[in-house]
Amino acid sequence: MFEKVLIANRGEIAIRIMRACKELGIKTIAIYSDTDESALFTKYADEAVPLNSSILSQSYLDLDKIINIAKEHGADAIHPGYGFLSENSKLGEICQENGITLIGPNKEAIEAMGDKITSKKLMVEKGVPTVPGDKEGITDIEVAKERAKEIGYPVIIKSSAGGGGIGMRTVYDEDELPRAIESTQKLAESSFGDGTVYIEKFIEEPRHIEFQILGDNYGNIIHVCDRECSIQRRHQKLLEEAPSPIMTDELRAKMGESAVKAAKAVNYNSAGTVEFMYSKGEYYFLEMNTRIQVEHPITEFITGVDLVKEQIKIAAGEKLSYTQDDIKIRGHAIECRINAEDPLNDFAPNPGRIVGYRSPGGIGIRVDSGVYMGYTIPSIYDSMISKLITWGNDRNEAIQRMRRALSEYIIVGVPTTIPFHRALMHNQNFIDANLHTNFIEENNLDLLADIEKIVEENKEKFDQMKTTFLPNKKVAAIATSVNTYMNRIREENEK
Ligand code: MV4
Numbered sequence: 119m120f121e122k123v124l125i126a127n128r129g130e131i132a133i134r135i136m137r138a139c140k141e142l143g144i145k146t147i148a149i150y151s152d153t154d155e156s157a158l159f160t161k162y163a164d165e166a167v168p169l170n171s172s173i174l175s176q177s178y179l180d181l182d183k184i185i186n187i188a189k190e191h192g193a194d195a196i197h198p199g200y201g202f203l204s205e206n207s208k209l210g211e212i213c214q215e216n217g218i219t220l221i222g223p224n225k226e227a228i229e230a231m232g233d234k235i236t237s238k239k240l241m242v243e244k245g246v247p248t249v250p251g252d253k254e255g256i257t258d259i260e261v262a263k264e265r266a267k268e269i270g271y272p273v274i275i276k277s278s279a280g281g282g283g284i285g286m287r288t289v290y291d292e293d294e295l296p297r298a299i300e301s302t303q304k305l306a307e308s309s310f311g312d313g314t315v316y317i318e319k320f321i322e323e324p325r326h327i328e329f330q331i332l333g334d335n336y337g338n339i340i341h342v343c344d345r346e347c348s349i350q351r352r353h354q355k356l357l358e359e360a361p362s363p364i365m366t367d368e369l370r371a372k373m374g375e376s377a378v379k380a381a382k383a384v385n386y387n388s389a390g391t392v393e394f395m396y397s398k399g400e401y402y403f404l405e406m407n408t409r410i411q412v413e414h415p416i417t418e419f420i421t422g423v424d425l426v427k428e429q430i431k432i433a434a435g436e437k438l439s440y441t442q443d444d445i446k447i448r449g450h451a452i453e454c455r456i457n458a459e460d461p462l463n464d465f466a467p468n469p470g471r472i473v474g475y476r477s478p479g480g481i482g483i484r485v486d487s488g489v490y491m492g493y494t495i496p497s498i499y500d501s502m503i504s505k506l507i508t509w510g511n512d513r514n515e516a517i518q519r520m521r522r523a524l525s526e527y528i529i530v531g532v533p534t535t536i537p538f539h540r541a542l543m544h545n546q547n548f549i550d551a552n553l554h555t556n557f558i559e560e561n562n563l564d565l566l567a568d569i570e571k572i573v574e575e576n577k578e579k580f581d582q583m584k585t586t587f588l589p590n591k592k593v594a595a596i597a598t599s600v601n602t603y604m605n606r607i608r609e610e611n612e613k
Contacts, residue, residue: 119434120144120195120219124188125163126209127199128178129488130504131412132159135197138426147191149184151177153496153604158488165191172498172607178202181212188218195219195433201500204409205232221433223333223408227384231406235278235316241403244383246376249395249402251318256303259296265317266295272320275299277306277313283353284309288320321402323554324395326350327362329377330417331406332428333386334438341374341392342417342425342445348553349542351465356535356558357542359452360416363513363551364396373401380406389414389429412455412505415484419451419509450513452520454539456487456527458501461538461569469495472503474530474580478523482509482516494600495532498608503534513551517543530580537576541568 123139124147125132136146136159148163153172160166167187169177176183179202188196196218198204207225214220222228231237239253251269255278256262266273266289275298277285285306287298299315307313326347333339346362347355361370377392380403391411393404414425428439459465475491487504495501508523510516521543524536542548545568547561558565 120430122147122164122191122193123195123197123221123430124149124184124191124193125159125197125199126178126184126203127197127201128154128157128159128499130159130486130502131199131410133162133488134486135199135426136162138424138430141424142427142430144430147187147193149178149187153498153607156493158490158493167191172604174611181206181208185212185216185218189216193218195221195430197221197430198409200409200411205407207232219433221388221430223384223386223388223390227386227390228408230384231408233278234276234280234405235314237405238403240383241380244379246380246383246403247401249318249321252316255314255316256299259299262299262317263292263295266292269317269319272322274318274320275302275315276318277302277310277315279310279312279314280306285315321395321397323556324397324402325362325364325554326393326404327365327373327396327401328391328393329374330414330425331377331381331386331390331392332423332425332432332438332440333381333388333390334432335387335435336437337385338438339378339381339386340438340440340442340445341377342421342423343447344370344373345413345416346553347413348555349548349557350555351558354465355413355455357452357454357539358413358416359450359513359516360420361447361450362396363553376401376403388432389425412502413453415486415505415507416451416453419484419507420447420449421445422448449509449511450516451507451509452513452516453505453507454520454524455502455535456504456506456529456539457535458495458503458532459535460533461535462533462566462573465535465538467497467501468533469497469501470532471495472529472531474528476526476528477504478506478526480522482519483507483523484509497601497604498611503529503532506539517549528580537569537572538565540572541565544568 122145125135139146145164148160148166149169150160151169151172171177203209207228210220210225238248241248272290275287287302289295289298302315303313328345330342344362345358345360347358349357380392389410391407394401395404458469460468471494477485484507508516508519510519524540
């Protein structure tokens with residue numbers, strides 16, 4: 119087993135990884151940007167090393183700087199978490215050159231799954247269901263028209279290099295096709311430097327269902343069941359649950375087998391996720407994420423498997439501790455992403471100082487967070503404050519427990535998505551599990567009225583707390599100068 123692991127990430131996931139290390143008796147090294155000097159994860163680590171910058175390319179994305187710190191401080195492995203370098207195949211390469219183990223999959227797997235056309239072709243080859251359509255890039259408009267006719271409208275034009283929903287356009291009839299192809303090509307070229315686009319059947323109102331994968335270095339690959347991630351807004355997930363409310367043992371066996379096939383196609387040897395779209399009894403491979411994901415705790419709650427610990431053990435050369443038959447589901451888990459965003463203002467990010475904080479507790483509750491009272495959420499990173507996860511014997515109990523947890527959760531100083539989640543927990547379509555990827559758009563009006571009511575009800579209580587916790591003038595002045603500094607860094611990063 120490793121003696122010392124460097125965590126090349128920040129916030130809640132850095133702490134999540136360090137917790138697994140601690141249980142395995144591994145020492146931890148945090149690296150931190152100037153902005154993160156007072157962040158909780160730097161205090162949790164055994165050693166914390168400054169990156170001496172807040173520019174992304176000179177901090178969390180600086181491969182050379184990170185490798186040098188790892189060597190200098192005697193790390194024998196690096197965990198990249200999610201985001202940042204987690205799906206950059208160069209990290210594995212540079213680790214190997216320097217005799218350091220990457221806690222992640224082989225680089226060929228990252229590369230094959232990083233390209234949408236390559237991965238889709240591979241899936242067709244291996245018999246994993248994919249959306250009807252082409253695997254080749256479009257080169258001729260007339261040919262594209264013929265193909266669209268065969269596939270049947272509506273179709274969707276996607277960019278091969280794209281991801282997260284960027285560079286896609288739905289086309290409802292032939293007249294729109296040439297312009298849609300052209301604009302998607304242009305967008306793909308300017309966003310990804312690769313204008314390759316392809317054509318697919320457009321699946322209307324699909325559910326997003328994904329399977330957790332674990333694979334080791336000896337060819338053992340299992341799935342650790344499914345998650346339902348349909349509640350999202352502009353490709354940002356807001357809530358996830360496990361298992362999917364529509365899952366049956368039969369469907370799980372079938373989709374799980376496809377997920378394992380997908381992972382086997384790239385000799386997958388870490389924790390990863392195979393994403394599917396599901397509609398009307400059919401499912402289609404979407405992509406594979408070659409990293410540990412934000413929503414992994416709901417899977418941990420219902421299966422008892424510590425996914426990060428398994429991931430570390432696999433990287434250290436151990437065999438999987440589980441066979442497929444060992445994986446059993448108990449109950450239901452829900453995760454609400456608590457962000458510093460204003461749900462009444464189009465979910466605009468509203469980072470700032472947390473002047474009052476108390477997280478919920480009691481049976482069946484887990485809060486993964488990287489904040490504390492008095493902490494200022496930086497504006498240059500994502501606005502996630504925490505992940506609130508509840509477990510229940512069934513979905514209904516998990517929902518009731520989430521209602522309780524949300525009502526206990528106090529965050530003063532920044533607007534949060536808590537009122538949104540409280541409204542969602544009382545939305546009849548959510549309760550009935552009528553979920554699909556357009557859920558938020560379709561239920562928006564309903565939710566907004568409820569969110570407004572909840573915010574209003576809490577206003578007095580929170581205002582009162584604000585006067586208790588409000589920083590004095592000197593602290594406020596410091597906060598202002600920190601904000602000015604962060605705005606500058608953000609502009610720098612956006613270049
Ligand atoms: C689709 C689709 C409908 N039909 N493809 C969005 C992200 C990208 N990786 C794939 N996405 C979609 N592809 C076809 N042929 C609808 C989506 C989609 C979606 C998929 C999964 C999760 C959330 C989504 C939200 C909007 C659209």
